[in-house]
Amino acid sequence: MTQPLQNSGKGDLHKLKADVLLLVTALIWGMAFVAQRVGMEHVGPFTFNGVRFAIGAAALLPLALRSGRSMRPAPGMQAPAWLGCLCAGAVLTLGASLQQIGLVYTTAGKAGFITCLYVILVPIFAAFLGGRTPLGTWLGALLAVWGMYLLSIGEDFSVNRGDLLELVGAAFWAGHVLVAAWFAPRMNPIHLAVGQYVVCSALSLCVALFLGESFAPAGLWDAAVPILYSGLLSVGVAYTLQLVAQRDADPSHAAIILSLESVFAALAGWALIGEVLSPRGMLGCGLMLGGMLLSETWPYLNRRGRGQTA
Known part of the structure; x- marks a missing residue:
C-alpha cells in the first residue's frame, strides 16, 4: 500500500523540478530583453539577431545530433524537414526583427509585456483557422487590451513607435507558435529548432548586409x-531547459510560469538599466499579466468548477 504513495511523491518531485526549470527559463528570457536592448548600442538590430541565432543554433547542434533516433515523427505524419525549417524560420525572423527594432524605441519591460501577448493571440488566431477559443481567452484579451492602452497610449492618444512594433511582432510570435506546432509532430522538433535558428540567422544577416x-x-x-x-542562454540553454521541463510539467503550470517572462523583463530593466514605469504603466502591466493568466488558467478553472457542481 505504500508503493502508490512513493510513486506519487516521486511524481510531485518531478513536477516541482520541472516548475523550477521553467521558472529559470522565464528568468533567462526576461533578462534577455535587457541584453537585446544594451547590445544594440554597439551593433544594428539585424546584425545582433543574425549573430545571436547563429550562436543559439550552434549551442543546440549537439542535442540535435543526439536526438536523431529518439524523436522521430509518428508514422504517416512526416513533413519535409527543409520546409518546416524554412517556414518556421521565416516567421521567427519577422517576429524577432520587429522585437529587436522595437527595443530601439521602447523599454525592455514594456517590450516584455507586449511580446507576451502572443499567449492570448495564439488561441484567437486558431479560432479564425477553425479552432475553438474558450470564453476565458476573450475575457483575457479584453483585459490585455485595456492594459495595453494604459501602458502604451498616452493621454494625448499618441502611441510609442516601439510599442507598436512590439505589438505587430507579438502577432508574428503567435504565428510562429502555430507554424511550429504544426511541423513539430511531423519532424524531429530539435532539428526544427536548430533549422529555424539557422534560417533566421541567415535571413537577418542578409538584411543587415542589404x-x-x-x-x-x-x-x-x-x-x-x-x-x-x-x-x-536565451536561445540555447533556455530552449533546452524548456524542452526538459515540459516532459514532466503540468501544461497549465508551464504556461503560467513562462508568462512570468514579462515580469522578469520589467524587473531586469529596472534593476540593471534603470528603467522606470509610471503608475499608469504599472497598472497596464498588471492588467496585461492578469489577462494572460486568465486566458491560460480558464480551462483548468472551468473543469474544476464542473467537478464541484457535478
Whole structure:
C-alpha cells in the first residue's frame, strides 16, 4: 500500500523540478530583453539577431545530433524537414526583427509585456483557422487590451513607435507558435529548432548586409556579452531547459510560469538599466499579466468548477 504513495511523491518531485526549470527559463528570457536592448548600442538590430541565432543554433547542434533516433515523427505524419525549417524560420525572423527594432524605441519591460501577448493571440488566431477559443481567452484579451492602452497610449492618444512594433511582432510570435506546432509532430522538433535558428540567422544577416549595418569587430566585441547571453542562454540553454521541463510539467503550470517572462523583463530593466514605469504603466502591466493568466488558467478553472457542481 505504500508503493502508490512513493510513486506519487516521486511524481510531485518531478513536477516541482520541472516548475523550477521553467521558472529559470522565464528568468533567462526576461533578462534577455535587457541584453537585446544594451547590445544594440554597439551593433544594428539585424546584425545582433543574425549573430545571436547563429550562436543559439550552434549551442543546440549537439542535442540535435543526439536526438536523431529518439524523436522521430509518428508514422504517416512526416513533413519535409527543409520546409518546416524554412517556414518556421521565416516567421521567427519577422517576429524577432520587429522585437529587436522595437527595443530601439521602447523599454525592455514594456517590450516584455507586449511580446507576451502572443499567449492570448495564439488561441484567437486558431479560432479564425477553425479552432475553438474558450470564453476565458476573450475575457483575457479584453483585459490585455485595456492594459495595453494604459501602458502604451498616452493621454494625448499618441502611441510609442516601439510599442507598436512590439505589438505587430507579438502577432508574428503567435504565428510562429502555430507554424511550429504544426511541423513539430511531423519532424524531429530539435532539428526544427536548430533549422529555424539557422534560417533566421541567415535571413537577418542578409538584411543587415542589404541595409549596410556595420560588422566592425570593435562593435561586435563591445556587444559580445549581450550577444552571448542572448545566443547561448536565451536561445540555447533556455530552449533546452524548456524542452526538459515540459516532459514532466503540468501544461497549465508551464504556461503560467513562462508568462512570468514579462515580469522578469520589467524587473531586469529596472534593476540593471534603470528603467522606470509610471503608475499608469504599472497598472497596464498588471492588467496585461492578469489577462494572460486568465486566458491560460480558464480551462483548468472551468473543469474544476464542473467537478464541484457535478
